[in-house]
Amino acid sequence: MFWSCIFLLLVAVATASIVPRSHQCGNQSFFTAENGIIRSHAGYDVGHDYGKNWDCVWTIEAPEGKFVELVANTFHLEGSGVSCSYDYLELFDGDSTNDNSIGKFCGSAFAPISSTQQFLTLNFVTDGSHTFRGFELFYNFTDHVIRTCLSGQFTCSNTICVPGSYRCDGADDCGDDSDEKNCQSVTFPTQEIGTFQCANGKYISGRWQCDGDNDCGDGSDEIGCDPACGQNIFNTGITGNISSPNFPYTYPANVNCTYHVTAPKGTQGILFTFDNRFDIEDCRYQLCDFVTVSNAHGTNIHGPFRGQTAPSPFEILGRVADVRFKSDSGTDGRGFMLTWSAIG
Ligand SMILES: *[C@@H]1O[C@H](CO)[C@@H](O)[C@H](O)[C@H]1NC(C)=O
Ligand SMILES: *[C@@H]1O[C@H](CO)[C@@H](O)[C@H](O)[C@H]1NC(C)=O
Ligand SMILES: *[C@@H]1O[C@H](CO)[C@@H](O)[C@H](O)[C@H]1NC(C)=O
Ligand SMILES: *[C@@H]1O[C@H](CO)[C@@H](O)[C@H](O)[C@H]1NC(C)=O
Numbered sequence: 001m002f003w004s005c006i007f008l009l010l011v012a013v014a015t016a017s018i019v020p021r022s023h024q025c026g027n028q029s030f031f032t033a034e035n036g037i038i039r040s041h042a043g044y045d046v047g048h049d050y051g052k053n054w055d056c057v058w059t060i061e062a063p064e065g066k067f068v069e070l071v072a073n074t075f076h077l078e079g080s081g082v083s084c085s086y087d088y089l090e091l092f093d094g095d096s097t098n099d100n101s102i103g104k105f106c107g108s109a110f111a112p113i114s115s116t117q118q119f120l121t122l123n124f125v126t127d128g129s130h131t132f133r134g135f136e137l138f139y140n141f142t143d144h145v146i147r148t149c150l151s152g153q154f155t156c157s158n159t160i161c162v163p164g165s166y167r168c169d170g171a172d173d174c175g176d177d178s179d180e181k182n183c184q185s186v187t188f189p190t191q192e193i194g195t196f197q198c199a200n201g202k203y204i205s206g207r208w209q210c211d212g213d214n215d216c217g218d219g220s221d222e223i224g225c226d227p228a229c230g231q232n233i234f235n236t237g238i239t240g241n242i243s244s245p246n247f248p249y250t251y252p253a254n255v256n257c258t259y260h261v262t263a264p265k266g267t268q269g270i271l272f273t274f275d276n277r278f279d280i281e282d283c284r285y286q287l288c289d290f291v292t293v294s295n296a297h298g299t300n301i302h303g304p305f306r307g308q309t310a311p312s313p314f315e316i317l318g319r320v321a322d323v324r325f326k327s328d329s330g331t332d333g334r335g336f337m338l339t340w341s342a343i344g
Contacts, residue, residue: 010011025056025124032061037073041133042126049131050087056124059095066141072110076133078126079106084157084176087126089135095119103157103178110135113155138156151299154179163321165230165296166265173265196221196260197296206234206260229257229325236262238342244291244325245336248277251289251327251335259323260296261340267319268344272302277331278310288328291336296304296320310336315343 026042038058043048060068068093078087091102093115102113114120120139147155147337154167156174166173173179196209198216208215210225210233230245242259244251263270274294281289290304295316305311319342325335 005203006024009020009194010040016217024051025052025058029058030061031058031139036060036139036294037141038122038137040077040136040331044134044136050124050126050134051251052126052128052131054124054126056122057097058122060120060122060139061095062115062118062120066118067114067116067145068118069112069114069140069142069146070120070122071112071138071280073136073138075105075110075132075135075137076108077106077135078130080240087132088124090123090125091115091117092123093117094121096121099125100182101157103155105157105174110137112146114142114144116145134290157181165197166190167203204264209233209324216305226255226257228252228255229259232256232259234262235340238263238267239340241339242323243275243337244280247337249334250332251325251326253329253332255325255327259325261323263319263342265319266344267342269311269315269317269342270319270321271315273313273321273339273341273342274305274310275337275339276310277334278305278336279308280306280336281327281331281333282307283328283330288330289326291323293323293338294322295324305336 025043026039031038038060039045041048041056044050055086058326062068077089079085084104084105088104088106089110090097090104091113094100094117099119099121102115122137154162154164154174156162157176159179160174161178162173167179170189196204196206198204198218199220200216200218202216202257204215204221209221212222215221228245232242235242240261242261245255245257261270270277280291283289287304287306290306292301292303292305293314293316294317296299300316302314303311321336321340
């Protein structure tokens with residue numbers, strides 16, 4: 001009697017702890033209906049938290065030419081928005097977990113997102129510790145790719161948005177290092193060298209600009225590459241100086257030079273201080289020669305500066321800035337020199 005009780009008890013324990021995988025993950029793993037709901041686990045409906053050490057995979061197939069969009073009705077997993085090392089939902093851009101990861105999601109952050117092709121695969125992984133309520137996701141099919149970050153921004157796995165130029169630059173800007181994953185297609189030779197955003201939105205290493213190759217595919221990395229501008233096109237570090245060609249001697253006519261400044265991560269702004277020897281032809285009634293300083297996106301423009309009085313020091317917010325110098329065919333001056341330094 002005693003032994004059979006123990007035996008029954010063991011069977012009961014075993015039955016309770018070894019839940020069949022199909023039951024944990026719901027009984028459907030492949031979805032093709034034009035919209036649907038995917039819940040983290042079968043017990044979600046009746047208010048149970050998800051379990052420990054789970055590994056569920058679902059794949060959604062859209063009709064050809066469409067993308068799979070995923071929107072969270074609810075989303076509550078262990079972990080913060082920054083680290084997804086405990087329980088997480090990982091999305092893959094394809095029909096298996098071998099495809100490119102779109103990101104890992106945990107905590108309660110899940111913004112609408114879509115695949116970039118026909119399939120989307122979801123992988124829900126839990127560890128052996130705390131369990132949470134789980135998620136209910138709605139999916140449907142769209143004809144455009146959905147990312148909640150603004151264009152030009154990179155969507156981190158934890159859904160934080162960082163400037164696109166922070167991607168694959170050797171520093172973890174997202175907090176989960178997802179901006180440094182899958183960098184094969186956007187490999188930069190050296191970190192902190194600065195990136196260049198092509199007119200078509202692609203990012204290439206700053207080193208590839210003005211190298212005679214059409215790296216962007218649209219030629220935009222080879223525009224404004226006048227050898228007369230000198231070698232000092234890309235400036236990195238915490239301080240440096242930039243001057244017009246030949247400074248302090250007369251600058252050449254008809255140049256159009258852009259000098260890029262990229263300061264290290266964490267830089268809040270860049271301070272620009274012009275040397276007092278400032279001499280740029282001022283045509284008074286029209287703009288002939290000038291220097292401007294702006295952020296890398298051509299906004300927050302200071303200048304155009306010209307004449308014989310050096311501008312007062314000013315700051316450009318952010319860690320990337322462009323100094324542009326242009327001269328026409330007429331009488332020239334000695335030009336300018338400035339020192340830039342990273343703040344913060
Ligand atoms: C399994 O899927 C069918 C529909 O295919 C559904 O009717 C049924 O309720 C599901 N069972 C469980 C346990 O989720
Ligand atoms: C898909 O669902 C989302 C969220 O409900 C909705 O905003 C969107 O319009 C839907 N897309 C299509 C193509 O129905
Ligand atoms: C000068 O170069 C910039 C880009 O570096 C370009 O946008 C601009 O059109 C050029 N200006 C002239 C007059 O060539
Ligand atoms: C400008 O920078 C160069 C190289 O970084 C340096 O050799 C030079 O001394 C600097 N000039 C001034 C006036 O700071």
